[in-house]
Amino acid sequence: MAKITSHKSTIFFNLVSILFFVLMVSVAESRVVGRVAMTNIGLVCNKVVGVKSGDTCFAIAQQSQLTSESFSSINPNLNCDALFVGQWLCISGKST
Numbered sequence: 001m002a003k004i005t006s007h008k009s010t011i012f013f014n015l016v017s018i019l020f021f022v023l024m025v026s027v028a029e030s031r032v033v034g035r036v037a038m039t040n041i042g043l044v045c046n047k048v049v050g051v052k053s054g055d056t057c058f059a060i061a062q063q064s065q066l067t068s069e070s071f072s073s074i075n076p077n078l079n080c081d082a083l084f085v086g087q088w089l090c091i092s093g094k095s096t
Contacts, residue, residue, distance in 0.1 A: 045074060047092035051083050064091040 049060060057080035061071035072078070074093040 043074065043076065043090075043093065043095045045090035045093035047090070048088045049091050051085055051087040051089060053085055055083060056080065057083065057089075060089060060091065066091065 049064070051060070057071065057075075057078070058068070061068055064071070066074075071091075073095045074090040076095070078089070
């Protein structure tokens, strides 16, 4: 009976240790992810346009009277070589 109790307490201790480790890792990861997710928090878009067939970033920026730099700043992480019909692009806004 003593061996069974000892074995059960060892399993319990190991289980608690693993759960504690998983909890600590998840807390640490959430802090890192939280910082990354907040990088574009200063972006404010006031007006959008949907991409039509044949549109390019340059043409949309020109039609909206935006420079390439300002268009890029209000559309971060945009891949102009992979535009698709129906994609929403910001044409009026600001990034801080």
